[in-house]
Amino acid sequence: MSMEADLTAYMMRSGAITALIGTRFEPVQNVQSTTMPAVSYQVISAPVAYSHSGAGLHTWRVQVTTVAATFAEMLAVAGAVKDALAGLRWAGAGGVYASFVENMTDGLASSAGQMGYYLRRMDVMIEL
16 A cells, blocks of 8 residues: 555544544545545655665655634644644554654635635654
């Protein structure tokens, strides 16, 4: 399995996360008609550390974005996501991963003629 599939399966095993977003954990970005709150993720970079014996440590920088209609709702979902990924080891079909939240930024997005929604982007390092 890929890291992306393992990450999705891991996040969907979290009762705290699924209670807030159901199965709305999507790659790259949430589709426009997605019910909020929702979470998306995208790989920003994925360097591999090589040695004389071949491929070694795999590290992915993943941006995880939480979107919600209210600031309080965004904070609740982002908090559950951070709790699942900050400084933890978790197992997937590809092996045992370690994840670390390195940075977070908040924002407000809006569409033409619409109020907008709140978002938090997290930079997460995932190692295998």
